[in-house]
Amino acid sequence: MGLELIELERKLIGFDTVSRNSNLAMVDFLENTLKGFDLRVQTYASEDGRKANLYATLGPWDKGGLMLAGHMDVVPVDGQAWETDPFTLVAQDDRYYGRGTADMKSFLAQTIHTVEQFRHKPLKLPVHLAFTYDEEVGCWGAARLMEQLKAHDHVMPACAIIGEPTNFQVFRMHKGITSAKIGITGIEGHSGKPELGVNATYPAARIIQKLTEIEAERKNHRSLEAFFEYPYTTINVGILQGGTAVNIIPNRCEIRFEYRSMPGEDPQYVLKQIEGFIDEIVRPDLKQRDDRADIQIEIEYRGAPMELRPGSEVERIALELTGNTRSSAAPYYTEGAIYNQAGIPTIICGPGDIDQAHRPNEFITREQMDRGLPLLSALIERICL
Numbered sequence: 001m002g003l004e005l006i007e008l009e010r011k012l013i014g015f016d017t018v019s020r021n022s023n024l025a026m027v028d029f030l031e032n033t034l035k036g037f038d039l040r041v042q043t044y045a046s047e048d049g050r051k052a053n054l055y056a057t058l059g060p061w062d063k064g065g066l067m068l069a070g071h072m073d074v075v076p077v078d079g080q081a082w083e084t085d086p087f088t089l090v091a092q093d094d095r096y097y098g099r100g101t102a103d104m105k106s107f108l109a110q111t112i113h114t115v116e117q118f119r120h121k122p123l124k125l126p127v128h129l130a131f132t133y134d135e136e137v138g139c140w141g142a143a144r145l146m147e148q149l150k151a152h153d154h155v156m157p158a159c160a161i162i163g164e165p166t167n168f169q170v171f172r173m174h175k176g177i178t179s180a181k182i183g184i185t186g187i188e189g190h191s192g193k194p195e196l197g198v199n200a201t202y203p204a205a206r207i208i209q210k211l212t213e214i215e216a217e218r219k220n221h222r223s224l225e226a227f228f229e230y231p232y233t234t235i236n237v238g239i240l241q242g243g244t245a246v247n248i249i250p251n252r253c254e255i256r257f258e259y260r261s262m263p264g265e266d267p268q269y270v271l272k273q274i275e276g277f278i279d280e281i282v283r284p285d286l287k288q289r290d291d292r293a294d295i296q297i298e299i300e301y302r303g304a305p306m307e308l309r310p311g312s313e314v315e316r317i318a319l320e321l322t323g324n325t326r327s328s329a330a331p332y333y334t335e336g337a338i339y340n341q342a343g344i345p346t347i348i349c350g351p352g353d354i355d356q357a358h359r360p361n362e363f364i365t366r367e368q369m370d371r372g373l374p375l376l377s378a379l380i381e382r383i384c385l
């Protein structure tokens with residue numbers, strides 16, 4: 001006898017897998033549960049050994065098959081006004097509350113519950129469960145999982161579905177993310193003697209102004225308007241820090257910004273523009289004042305956009321089974337970019353609403369919980385049986 005869906009969900013929500021914590025207790029539980037359902041289970045540790053990816057296969061493991069993918073980590077609950085314990089599943093008024101109910105432990109529970117129903121069926125192609133760590137802090141687990149599968153000579157899955165919360169809409173693309181830190185070094189001095197110092201905040205102002213100009217220019221290069229609410233590359237300066245007192249010329253200023261680049265565009269475009277502006281104009285101006293002054297750019301994160309070509313088999317089947325007429329774009333970043341780059345055609349389609357994700361009192365509706373099971377069964381039947 002398998003575990004009932006809600007019992008599974010209760011168990012998964014009970015593990016505090018906030019990204020900064022170890023997920024090994026959850027991985028242990030999943031490994032034992034899935035081995036009990038006759039799956040071949042591999043766990044692959046993170047570099048520091050505090051976390052692990054889990055890769056479990058039902059059916060012939062020397063063939064491609066279908067990968068059902070999701071992340072095990074959740075975002076923190078610190079400072080959020082929860083009315084219930086976020087790590088205890090609470091059922092109320094056709095909703096289930098708890099951290100991870102929408103993003104995205106309900107999908108994991110649905111996949112586990114569903115594969116158990118197939119354990120005695122003769123699958124022609126395998127179904128794999130690929131559960132990762134550290135998605136919420138940079139998709140590090142997924143990137144490592146792809147390396148680990150290749151290193152252990154796994155046959156790569158022929159297609160994948162990531163069950164991020166889409167209310168069972170089908171997404172086949174999303175924007176990329178690049179973030180960078182620009183550090184400006186000036187020369188400090190008394191505010192009354194400006195020529196003795198180099199103010200580090202003034203170049204920061206010029207750079208930020210340039211970033212707004214680049215964004216305005218990108219806004220005129222719209223593409224994929226049917227798919228995106230903001231069909232152009234957006235830029236956000238998120239952190240600006242510099243100076244210590246009004247009578248001191250600041251010797252340091254730091255800008256941290258990110259941009260979300262459209263599929264089909266050069267993901268380096270914004271970076272190249274701002275680097276060019278700094279190299280040709282801002283740094284030479286600064287150096288002219290004092291050679292000790294300088295500007296450094298450090299890339300903090302690079303995530304490619306995701307774009308699966310239209311008309312793939314996995315997209316077609318997912319559209320048909322969910323009753324959608326067309327696929328669209330996710331308004332957020334996912335591990336799909338990494339899986340697609342690894343050569344696995346991937347779409348995003350899962351239970352729950354992204355509007356509930358990352359919030360206090362996160363929930364999933366009973367309807368979304370129940371709807372996943374027949375859909376996943378039909379999917380496995382179509383692709384693997």
Ligand SMILES: [Zn+2]
Nearest residue numbers: 071103104164
């Ligand atoms: Zn997620």
